[in-house]
Amino acid sequence: MKFTKMQGAGNDFLLIDGFKYNLEEIVPKIKNLCDRRFGVGGDGIMVALPSETCDIKMFYYNSDGSQGEMCGNGLRCFVKFVYEKGIVQKENLKIETLAGVQYADLIVRDKKVESIEIEIGNPIFNPKDIPVNIDGEEVFNREIEIFGEKIKFSTIFLGVPHTIIFMENESQYDINKIGRGIEIHPLFPKKTNVNFICVKDRKTIKIFTWERGAGRTLACGTGSCSAGLVSYKLGYTEKEAKIITEGGDLYIKVLENGVKLRGGAEITFEGEVDLKKY
Incomplete structure (x- = not known):
């Protein structure tokens, strides 16, 4: 399986093209792949998948193998990945995540993404919906x-x-x-x-x-x-x-009703692993 190693503000991830590889085969291997001594190493893994409602779908997994709703630094890496790999070449992207629809604006020069601004909307303050076991409205x-x-x-x-x-x-x-x-x-x-x-x-x-x-x-x-x-x-x-x-x-x-986040994302290296060894 081929992957791209990326980082955004030091948060590092493995990016995988889910159009080419089976997600069900990847998920059980995530914890071992993210191990910094015996695997590739990373804070998490993101898989690009087709979406019925948006330009692309992002599945995000933490380094312990658990699935997260989304990741802000990861999202910047993700949109650079899908653009530069030719999966979706749009400078204004609509991304489906488990935390809802996210939006990204890309600054592109010479077919390379130089900077990304993402909008993370719909903050929740009610403790019951966060959730937090505490009384009150916030x-x-x-x-x-x-x-x-x-x-x-x-x-x-x-x-x-x-x-x-x-x-x-x-x-x-x-x-x-x-x-x-x-x-x-x-x-x-x-x-x-x-x-x-x-x-x-x-x-x-x-x-x-x-x-x-x-x-x-x-x-x-x-x-x-x-x-x-x-x-x-x-x-x-x-x-x-x-x-x-x-x-x-x-x-x-x-x-x-949200926050805009601006920053860069960089490709660290490209690699290939044999999933059977993980």
């Missing part, structure tokens, strides 16, 4: 106890569930320990991504990412959008902000 500035420490958090659904932790400084919390603890906390029946953020100024946020099903990663696109949206809602930042991730800078703009 989950802003609530309190959770992790390892004996009380921590304030906010949670929304934007593509996937995202929990936002504001930090006074970059070393306030053990990202890996607290991130894992919150991800699997009973408060979140479907688990949650955890985003630790420091607001640098009204237009700049630094973010550290713990992803549901993948662990510590260098960045998360929907996490960056969620951080920008929550920070704006709480009055800490403007509608437009730069998000400094550990893998590079992203740019967001809060919309009336």
Whole structure:
């Protein structure tokens, strides 16, 4: 099976043409393929498939083999992949995902995608729909106890569930320990991504990412959008902000019913694997 290895802000993925390969044969192999020592290595895998309602369908899988609704950094890689591989050569794409229809605008020069802007819409704030086992109409500035420490958090659904932790400084919390603890906390029946953020100024946020099903990663696109949206809602930042991730800078703009995310995506290498060995 041929694949393309890509990265967006340090989030790395394997991209597969599902028009050529059987999805049912790929899915059981995903965890082993994403293993960084014994496989190809990656934060997740995306498969391009035909769609009856959109230009293309994206199936996304985390590195532990679980299926995710979508991935923002992954979506940028995905649209570059389908465009440059000739699967769908449109500069304005409509993508079917498990999180609903997503839209992408591509900046193309000499048949190469240089930059991508995606729109992630329909944020959910009601805890019953995120879901979060908590009362109220939204989950802003609530309190959770992790390892004996009380921590304030906010949670929304934007593509996937995202929990936002504001930090006074970059070393306030053990990202890996607290991130894992919150991800699997009973408060979140479907688990949650955890985003630790420091607001640098009204237009700049630094973010550290713990992803549901993948662990510590260098960045998360929907996490960056969620951080920008929550920070704006709480009055800490403007509608437009730069998000400094550990893998590079992203740019967001809060919309009336969603968030726009702008950034690049790069092909790291092309490869081929024998699925029977995984």
